Each structure stands twice: as C-alpha cells, then as structure tokens.
Amino acid sequence: MATVKENILKVMSTIPVGVTLVAVSKFHPVESLREAYNVGQRVFGESRVQELVQKSQEMPSDTQWHFIGHLQTNKVRQLLSCNVALIHSVDSLKLLSTIDAEAKRAGKTVDVLLQIHVAREQTKFGFSIEELETLACSADLLLYNNVRVRGIMAMASNIDDDNEIRKEFRCVHETFERIKSTISNNSVFDIVSMGMSDDRNIAIQEGSTMVRVGTAIFGEREY
Numbered sequence: 001m002a003t004v005k006e007n008i009l010k011v012m013s014t015i016p017v018g019v020t021l022v023a024v025s026k027f028h029p030v031e032s033l034r035e036a037y038n039v040g041q042r043v044f045g046e047s048r049v050q051e052l053v054q055k056s057q058e059m060p061s062d063t064q065w066h067f068i069g070h071l072q073t074n075k076v077r078q079l080l081s082c083n084v085a086l087i088h089s090v091d092s093l094k095l096l097s098t099i100d101a102e103a104k105r106a107g108k109t110v111d112v113l114l115q116i117h118v119a120r121e122q123t124k125f126g127f128s129i130e131e132l133e134t135l136a137c138s139a140d141l142l143l144y145n146n147v148r149v150r151g152i153m154a155m156a157s158n159i160d161d162d163n164e165i166r167k168e169f170r171c172v173h174e175t176f177e178r179i180k181s182t183i184s185n186n187s188v189f190d191i192v193s194m195g196m197s198d199d200r201n202i203a204i205q206e207g208s209t210m211v212r213v214g215t216a217i218f219g220e221r222e223y
C-alpha cells in the first residue's frame with residue numbers, strides 16, 4: 001500500500017500554480033497528518049468541529065485549518081476558538097450572521113465561502129444559484145463587518161458521468177463570475193472551492209482555485 005507521503009507527493013505534482021490543495025484529513029489520525037505536513041502540506045480540511053479542535057492542539061502552530069463540513073450555529077464559537085483560516089460551508093444566512101456575531105465577539109474577521117448546491121442529490125447542503133445571486137445583488141453581504149466572503153464552494157453529483165460533472169463545475173464557475181461582477185467590494189472574492197479526489201482534474205479544468213482531496217492522499221476513511 002502506498003504511504004501518505006507517496007500519495008500526497010503524487011497529488012501535489014498535479015496541482016497547478018494558483019490552485020490550493022486542501023488535504024482533507026477527517027477521520028484520519030494525527031500521525032497521517034504529520035506525514036503530509038512533513039512534505040510541506042500546511043492546509044488541512046476537517047468536517048467536524050470537535051475533531052478539528054482536537055487535531056489543532058496536536059499539530060504544529062503553522063498548520064492552516066479549513067472547515068468543510070455542515071456547521072451548526074451552536075458550534076461556531078468553539079470553531080472560532082481555534083483560528084480556523086477558512087469556513088467553506090456557509091449554507092444559510094442564519095449561519096453567516098452567527099459567524100459574524102461570534103467573530104465580532106472574539107474580535108476577529110473570519111474568511112468564509114458560500115456553499116452552492118448544484119448536485120442532483122438533495123442530501124447536499126447549500127444555497128441555490130438563484131438564492132446566491134439574489135443575496136449578492138442585495139446589500140445584505142455588506143452588513144457583515146466580521147466576515148469576509150471570499151468566494152464559493154460546491155460539490156458535484158456523486159456519479160460516474162464526467163460530462164455531467166463538468167457541466168456542474170462549469171455552472172459553479174459561471175455563477176462565481178456573475179456574482180463577482182455584481183458585488184461592489186469584490187477584490188477579495190477570489191476563491192472557487194471545487195473538486196475532490198475523483199473529480200479534481202475536471203474541477204481544475206473548469207476554473208477551480210481550491211481542491212479538497214481526502215481519499216487520494218490518506219486512503220479510505222473508516223467511519
């Protein structure tokens with residue numbers, strides 16, 4: 001079996017300049033994260049608050065933590081306590097305003113992405129394209145002084161049809177461009193987080209600037 005080190009070096013070699021690799025380490029032990037860290041990986045993605053908090057205490061302090069899972073409002077305070085660098089998965093205005101309020105309370109500004117729902121599965125969270133465009137056109141996003149909306153995040157359908165996956169990613173990227181052109185303060189609206197182990201190459205071809213790769217680096221997860 002290939003080691004984490006071998007896997008991640010292979011994945012890294014396929015990531016073009018300008019695309020950030022988020023090593024999705026959920027359900028994997030800290031020893032595996034260290035293997036990735038030791039070959040230079042600094043950005044790690046976790047989907048559960050408790051697990052992120054725990055691992056952030058055990059990993060070197062220059063590790064950057066991204067939160068990629070569904071976030072409950074009552075966990076926001078705990079998440080902000082460990083200097084999360086980016087929250088990918090903001091899927092409601094209620095969550096956005098909670099993050100803003102908690103960030104204000106903690107005296108910080110938090111970078112977030114708005115999650116957009118394009119996949120066929122109803123199980124996936126996120127704003128619809130229409131909701132997101134309405135939100136971007138209204139002044140609502142400007143109300144939040146302690147969050148910076150850096151871009152959008154999406155997951156494609158979990159299917160084998162590359163053409164359909166490509167269509168979904170293309171749609172995400174077009175939505176990103178339209179929103180960027182409507183919002184006034186758009187110089188920091190620069191992240192398109194899309195692409196996982198199986199579809200990252202298509203995502204990159206379609207304009208992803210950030211891929212979230214777990215299995216291809218750490219192997220299968222044991223839940």
Ligand SMILES: *Cc1c(COP(=O)(O)O)cnc(C)c1O
Nearest residue numbers: 024047068196197212213214215
């Ligand atoms: C688990 C997860 C990933 C990583 O998926 P792999 O198929 O293991 O690469 C990426 N994004 C999100 C939102 C996830 O929950």
